[in-house]
Amino acid sequence: LLSHFAVGHRSPPARSGHRCVADNANLYVFGGYNPDYDESGGPENEDYPLFRELWRYNFATDTWHQMGTEGYMPRELASMSLVLHGNNLLVFGGTGIPFGESNGNDVHVCNVKYKRWALLSCRGKKPKRIYGQAMAIINGCLYVFGGTTGYVYSTDLHKLDLNTREWIQLKPNNMSCDMPEERYRHEIAHDGQRIYILGGGTSWTAYSLDKIHAYNLETNTWEEIATKPHEKVGFPAARRCHSCVQIKNDVFVCGGYNGEVIFGDVWKLNLQTFQWVKLPAAMPEPVYFHCAAVTPAGCMYVHGGVVNIHENKRTGSLFKMWLVVPSLLELAWKKLLEYFPHLATLSRSQLLHLGLTQGLVERLK
Template sequence: MDTQTAMRDTINGSKKRARWLQARRIFSPSCPNLRIPNRFLREGHSVPPARSGHRCVADSTNLELWRFHFVTATWQQVQTEGYMPTELALMSAVFHGNNLLVFGGTGIPFGENNGNDVHVCNVQYKRWNLLNCRGKKPNKVYGQAMVIINGCLYVFGGTTGYLYSTDLHRLDLTTQEWTQLKPNNAPSDLPEERYRHELAHDGQRIYILGGGTSLMSYSLDKIHAYNLETNYWEEMVTQPHGRIGFPAARRCHSCVQVKDEVFICGGYNGELILSDLWKINLQTFQWTKLLAAMPEPAYFHCAAVTPAGCMYVHGGVVNMYGNRRSGSLYKVWLVVPNLLELTWEKLLKTFPHLAQLSTLQLLSMGLTQTLIQRLK
């Protein structure tokens, strides 16, 4: 059977069923007893050191900026040029087109050397630029969270290392002008000051998920939401998952969004490091605890989701007493993969050397330009 025929049979066979894929460790140099498929290990490739307080973003092809290539399952430390940020612990990062936007964070000495600039890295050209913003910048903070809605960057909360914030700022990415938003609420109706929370949005409201201070973590049975149209903070009452109830209060967790569903995993509740995975629907505010869980509890880790709905989780603190950090990488499908993604994963397992073929060879085998781009 030739390669093209085998590929066609693989595609046809993948139509039989779609299934949930449980979380599995796909790279762990510190766990020699764990069986790792050979294609996940490549000679001569370095891996990122264990770390915490970092962020990652994803497209269909890679995690960034320590680049993990999904097809070959190899790490590459991307060499960039330009004005790179130095306050990178507990910064915020979002993907906007081909651009990675980074704001805030702290550097050595931590809590005393904070940032409030917006750095932009074009991941295609691997070059950093400092965004020349107008207006009054937010305070120099770390542990804040941010989202992009309709061409504007919204930043909420964070800490200077001494004080925690409830400030909400907006940066218009077209005019590059900062504005501090002043909600119409009475001061007693504002969200509690916090850091290491996460944000989600539905286009009209920005939702705060968890977070806390060094002494406490905030619950998730009620969620503060900022209404962009009315300029008011609202309190949304969420629905428990049957007898299981609500997710535990937490900070330093990770969060990704897939359409109207928001997923949180891990974190720290003041006593325990968590490993659970929950989702909340932003239309019904119903919490659901998912069966999949992180293979090891972690907080101060990072997570990103691909456009197809596969979440990757990396690093974090896994032992609070020894302050031990992890360099492990996991993935879990948050949605049932569509036929294309099922076919693609089956194809890569069946033909692990596809990435070594030329573009002409891949075209002759029937792959589209979009899939070929994932291989490069």
């Protein structure tokens, strides 16, 4: 079930094209776009219609904070890619305004503990300046697939070794019919051996989810995988600008757009059986160009997005949904916070003295 947060503090204004990631304690929301002058902060926002900002939502205290950071924060603030690697946010690509006129192809790193941005200096053949690409970290390497320059859509697959900091473009051994079509605003899942490309499209198309393209990292080839429909329900509709989170071998897709309809459904794909299941839960409102992230404990958070095509309306809503049965630790922690909301005001040493573990203290601080 999805629940909604009403927060007394200032929270991020409605936006789309932003990205988010989560750890055990916080949801981090970066960037975004809102052409509505008043909604995007009016004269206060120097970067209108973009948001050059990093927000943190703390799960334990149910509060938003706009994070003050040092160093150069990237200006490509729409449809960039964002992953969390330890305590570091890695941001790649994205576009400024007008879309496609000022794209990025650098990797920016923000350490969320030290709140400092830095440019990752890399060598090798880096991707073109693109936005709407998908990105994942697999075995210490950053993989980037697809995206658009704003004029041309891509099927390029690049890999950045995070140890040597060298980019290479992966050229598949088979440039055959198993190649995925060029696309943007797709999502990636992976199982260590293959990278799966889920949906996406162009400004005039959306790709189906019943056949999925996979890049085999061991054989360096593209494969096409036929998935299995949910009995009596079928396959999820083709879509772009959806969200996708992964827990072990289960991938959860929600929302998105096919050029006509905004979706509010939630689907699960198992990467071992390739079976689709439509979950009984639906999003509180259909949305696309939103962002989603899952905590290590298995709770998915969904933020923002476009909710009305004709009015071009965005939302700033935050919803959560447990994708697994919460552990006993998570259930006990939830109860503790309900009964003792003042815990967050105590010092680290007081909390440890009360018997809280280091890990739980970290969630409050």
